[in-house]
Amino acid sequence: MLQLLCPRLMVNSLLEIDITLLRQQGIDGIVLDLDNTILPWDSAEICPEAAIWLHRALDSGLKAGLVSNNRQRRVAEFASQFAIPFAARAFKPASRGFQQVIAEMNLTPDQIAVVGDQLFTDILGGNRLGCWTIWVKPLSAREFIGTKVTRQLEKLAVRVLQSKKMI
Template identity: 35%
Template sequence: MVSAFKPTWMVTNIYDLTPDQLRAHGIKAVMTDLDNTLIAWNNPDGTPELRHWLTMLEMAGIQVIVVSNNSRARVDRAVAPFNLPYVHRALKPLTWGIRRALHRWNLRREEAIMVGDQLLTDVWSAHRSGVRSVLVKPILTSDAWVTKGNRLLEKVVMWRLRHDYPELTWQEDLNERKTH
């Protein structure tokens, strides 16, 4: 059962995903969680590093799509400065949001990845959707109140994952080693 939460890759942060690495793995689209993955949950304006990363991916023809459990108003406000497409109220860990993104942007499962900072929502929904997953460290160590319960459960799941899969470690990029 714990294998359902095992990420395909564990990368320190989303900015470590370069166009060359993504292309080498056949990835044409990066579906990403919003809060604490793409932007800090309490800073919807993003950073210059985020803008640079988005520009690099756009120039390489790799699409970035936000798949978030947040409301339309919250996601729209956060992604408007970056002109990013999104799926709001994605209902992760259900597969609805990821499947909707794949369908809406005409993507095959093997052409996309789901990046997020939570095992119990982002990684699990990716696996249930047949999409490779990338777990990243949260941008901030604090969370919105709705996420705090998940983090406690996640610690137990991560402990079990590391026990069952000792090779599961944080990587600097996708090319170091796949976790499965």
């Protein structure tokens, strides 16, 4: 079970993800979380550097999609800016949203990198499907109240994983 919480890569931000490295690992698509991964929670503004990174990823031939637990309108508005598939209200770590977006990209889970800021939603969800997972630090301390609770459990899980030298 603990193995399912272990990301393949840990970075400070989306901007540190090396697109060339992903391609060398056989990754053909990225499934991104939205809140606190690409955008600060409850913000509609993407930082210019993140937009450039995403355009570069798409220009490199990577396919991209969004899987978010946030509401339809918010996720759809962002996805439309980049013409990428999405699943909103995905109830991550449930697999349905991930599977839907991966299918729309016409890829298989082993060709996908899942990028997100939460172990119990993004990393667990991606690992359950056999995707390559990348854990980023959250962009903002502002979060949904339910996420604040999960962060406390996440801290405990990280301590356990570190004590077992799993991350």
